[in-house]
Amino acid sequence: MMDFSLTEDQIAFKKAAIEFAGRELNEGAMQRERNREFNQAGWGKCAQFGIQGLTLPQRYGGLEMDILTSIAAMEGMGYACRDSGLLFSLSSHIWTCEMPILKFGTDEQKERYLAGLASGSLIGGHAMTEPDFGSDAFSIKCKAVKNGNTYVLNGTKTFITNAPLADILLVFAVTDTTKKFAGLTVFMVEKTFPGFSVGKCEELMGLKTCPLGEVILQDCEVPEENRLGGEGAGAAIFNSEMEYERSCLFATHVGAMEKILDECISYAKVREQFGKPIGSNQSISHKIADMKVRVELSRLMLYKAAWMKAQGKRAPIESAIAKLYISESYVQNCLEAIQIHGGYGYSTELDFERHLRDSVAGKIYSGTSEIQRNIIANFLGL
Amino acid sequence: MKDKTLIQQFIMNELMRGKNVSGLEVTDNLIETGVIDSLGIQILISFLERNFSIAIADEDLIPDNFESVDAIWAFVTRD
Ligand SMILES: Cc1cc2nc3c(=O)[nH]c(=O)nc-3n(C[C@H](O)[C@H](O)[C@H](O)COP(=O)(O)OP(=O)(O)OC[C@H]3O[C@@H](n4cnc5c(N)ncnc54)[C@H](O)[C@@H]3O)c2cc1C
Numbered sequence: 001m002m003d004f005s006l007t008e009d010q011i012a013f014k015k016a017a018i019e020f021a022g023r024e025l026n027e028g029a030m031q032r033e034r035n036r037e038f039n040q041a042g043w044g045k046c047a048q049f050g051i052q053g054l055t056l057p058q059r060y061g062g063l064e065m066d067i068l069t070s071i072a073a074m075e076g077m078g079y080a081c082r083d084s085g086l087l088f089s090l091s092s093h094i095w096t097c098e099m100p101i102l103k104f105g106t107d108e109q110k111e112r113y114l115a116g117l118a119s120g121s122l123i124g125g126h127a128m129t130e131p132d133f134g135s136d137a138f139s140i141k142c143k144a145v146k147n148g149n150t151y152v153l154n155g156t157k158t159f160i161t162n163a164p165l166a167d168i169l170l171v172f173a174v175t176d177t178t179k180k181f182a183g184l185t186v187f188m189v190e191k192t193f194p195g196f197s198v199g200k201c202e203e204l205m206g207l208k209t210c211p212l213g214e215v216i217l218q219d220c221e222v223p224e225e226n227r228l229g230g231e232g233a234g235a236a237i238f239n240s241e242m243e244y245e246r247s248c249l250f251a252t253h254v255g256a257m258e259k260i261l262d263e264c265i266s267y268a269k270v271r272e273q274f275g276k277p278i279g280s281n282q283s284i285s286h287k288i289a290d291m292k293v294r295v296e297l298s299r300l301m302l303y304k305a306a307w308m309k310a311q312g313k314r315a316p317i318e319s320a321i322a323k324l325y326i327s328e329s330y331v332q333n334c335l336e337a338i339q340i341h342g343g344y345g346y347s348t349e350l351d352f353e354r355h356l357r358d359s360v361a362g363k364i365y366s367g368t369s370e371i372q373r374n375i376i377a378n379f380l381g382l
Numbered sequence: 383m384k385d386k387t388l389i390q391q392f393i394m395n396e397l398m399r400g401k402n403v404s405g406l407e408v409t410d411n412l413i414e415t416g417v418i419d420s421l422g423i424q425i426l427i428s429f430l431e432r433n434f435s436i437a438i439a440d441e442d443l444i445p446d447n448f449e450s451v452d453a454i455w456a457f458v459t460r461d
Contacts, residue, residue, distance in 0.1 A: 103440065138420040181420040182413045182445035229441070235420050236443035314431070314438075316424050378421050379428070381396060 004303075010072045013065075017076030020049050029082040029209075033354060036208045038165065039086045047120025051077070051090055056098060060114035067310040070094075071251045071302065078255025082351060084358040085209030091249045092161040093117065097124030097170055100241045101188070104229045113168060113188065125162035126170040127189075127215050128238065130155065135371050137172075138181035138235060142217065144173035151175075151187060151222045156199070157215040161365075164198050164211040167191055171217065172238060175231045184234025188226045195220030206357030243315055245366045246323035247305035253330045253362060254302050257295045260337045260355060264288055267341060278340070287336045294329035301325050317379045324372035327362030334359050384434065386455045392429050393451065397422045408451040418448060426454075434458045 006014070024045045032039055046052060054070040056062025065073070074091065081087055098117050101109060116122035133140045142155025153173050160169065169189050176183030189196055199214030229237055265288060268279030278284050305322040308315035334356035338345035345352050363369045386408060394406050398417055412418040418426060426448070427438050436458060447457040 179413055179445055180416065181423075182448075230444060232445045233441075233443070235423070236440050239420070239424060239443075240440045312437075314424075314427065316428070375421065379425060 004300075006068075006072055010069050013069055014072040014076040017049070017051075017073040018080040020045075021077045021080035024049075025081045025083055025086065030354075032083065032209050033085070034208075036203070038089070038209055038211050039083055042083065042086050043089070043120055043123075046086075046090060047118075052093060052098075052120045053118030054094065056102060056114055056118045060110065061118040062114070067248065067306050068303065071248055071306045074248070074251035075255040075258075075299075075302075078252030079259045080255075081252075082354075083209055084252070084256065084355070085207045087252045088207050088358075088361075089123075089162055089210045091252060092126070093124045095245045095249050096126035096161075096241055097168065099244050100126070100170055100186070100228065100237050103240060104186075104233070104237055108225070109188065109228070116167070122167040123162050123165050124168050124170075125160060125166045126172075126241065127157035127160045127163070128172045129157060129159050131158050134159075135368060137238070138184065140172060140174065140184070142171070142173040144175050144185060144187065144222070146175070146224075149224045151224065151227065153187065153189070153195070153217040153220040153222055155217050157217070159202060159212060159365075160215050161210060161212050163213040163215050164201050169215065170228060170237075171215070171222075172234050173217075179232060181235045182232050184238070185231050186228040186234050186237050187222045188228055189217070189220065189222055190226075193220055193222060205360060206354070207361050239316075242366065243319045244309060246319035246372075247302070247309050247315055249366065250298075250323060250326040250362065251302055251306075253326050253359070254295065254298050256355060256359075257291075257298060257326075257330055257333050260333055260352065261288070261291050261295055264291065264337050264340050284340060287340060291333045291336055294333055298322075298326040298329050317376055320367075320372040320375040323366055324369055324376075327359070328369060330359040330362055331356070386451055388433065389430075389454050389458075390451050393417065393426070396425065396429070406451070408455075410451070411449055412451070413445055413449055423448060430454070430458055 025042045050063040053062030054065050054073060058064045077087055101113055117124050128137050130140050130142060142153065144151045144153045153171065155173065167190060171187045171189045172184055173187060174183050175185040195218045197216045199216045201213035268284055268288060269277050271278045301322040305315050305318040308318055334352060337352045341350060341352060344350055390406060390408060431438055446453065448454055
């Protein structure tokens with residue numbers, strides 16, 4: 001039997017997330033966007049609501065929600081919150097830092113970090129990309145050499161979400177150059193470790209309120225107890241993490257697309273030209289119908305991929321399809337929303353141009369659209 | 383009857399296609415020769431889970447288990 005409906009509890013929790021985000025996170029959002037300012041107070045409020053601890057066990061202070069309920073809540077956040085930078089920062093913290101520690105960490109490592117990450121007192125992220133290796137992630141050059149009970153890391157990471165504020169980053173480094181992708185290892189690097197520093201902060205087209213920058217590891221000393229998984233487990237951790245990210249991080253995009261759709265429907269009903277609502281023109285109503293199709297298919301794919309992860313299944317194709325379809329649909333729907341709102345849509349007074357700038361990044365991070373198509377094609381034997 | 387040759391055939395047909403590697407012995411190192419790369423391992427895992435009715439945990443995706451056809455065979459047939 002298939003059941004596509006959320007439970008009453010899930011619906012209630014999603015509604016609570018919508019109310020919370022609308023009430024607590026939007027004041028001053030436009031100004032913060034202009035100033036490229038992270039909403040530190042909002043981060044704290046999200047932690048109090050339980051966002052950073054959504055998926056974490058209660059023993060670490062988390063809400064211990066299942067994946068689907070967590071997705072529903074994040075979809076609600078995406079619907080109501082006008083600060084995509086904050087949402088992206090939260091999502092990276094959850095899916096690229098907390099989840100791998102929860103899945104691959106030892107009990108001691110979980111004790112050490114998860115409570116702080118759940119309470120929001122620690123900010124996390126992950127650092128794979130390097131100046132010369134983005135899509136070709138498994139060719140990274142950052143090196144980790146063992147010296148007694150310590151690893152010494154050398155390398156530079158770039159485009160690292162949360163880096164300027166992060167207390168802990170999962171850093172991917174090469175421990176065995178002969179083993180190619182199987183020679184990668186992950187380290188939980190704290191900002192206080194000797195040899196760790198944050199380089200330049202990237203100025204981006206969108207997601208301006210999200211702190212993002214370069215990480216420099218210069219003879220950075222990482223104790224052995226901060227290795228996540230065994231030596232050579234880096235690729236498995238990265239692939240697992242990417243499946244969660246591609247399956248779950250894009251929940252906020254689906255929420256944002258729903259909000260944009262609602263606004264387009266309302267506008268098409270009240271905006272009159274030539275003595276009738278613009279929505280009575282088929283060229284406008286069909287645009288909106290297509291937007292609705294993209295929202296519904298995005299949600300189906302989001303929930304299917306997340307459901308597979310909730311079942312403990314592997315979802316390499318499904319997560320690639322979800323990521324690809326949702327991110328491209330978000331961009332497309334933003335463009336349609338601007339067109340439907342005419343000059344007002346193009347103005348910075350409304351939120352659509354901001355959404356468009358924010359949406360474009362989704363086609364790049366977590367593996368570009370081209371890489372998702374490569375993955376899908378490869379699984380088809382091509 | 384599922385045996386080592388099933389794995390060997392799959393790797394030769396699906397993962398070695400287009401790569402400049404000829405022949406495959408069951409002891410050949412698949413990782414160092416680049417026969418299995420980061421995407422190839424995911425495709426191989428899907429194949430193994432489907433054909434050997436096993437669920438492979440992420441924690442088991444360590445190089446030692448996938449280094450050669452022999453190693454993969456030992457891994458999928460372990461108790
Ligand atoms: C907002 C944002 C946040 C990010 N956060 C993080 C983070 O927290 N941690 C982290 O590690 N990284 C992060 N990244 C980096 C991101 O993962 C990379 O930008 C991405 O993987 C692409 O790498 P690249 O920028 O080097 O582009 P390149 O890999 O150089 O690609 C350039 C172009 O070539 C295409 N291309 C490359 N190879 C192929 C191929 N084989 N087939 C077809 N097309 C190909 C790409 O699709 C792209 O269009 C972030 C990026 C952004 C924009």
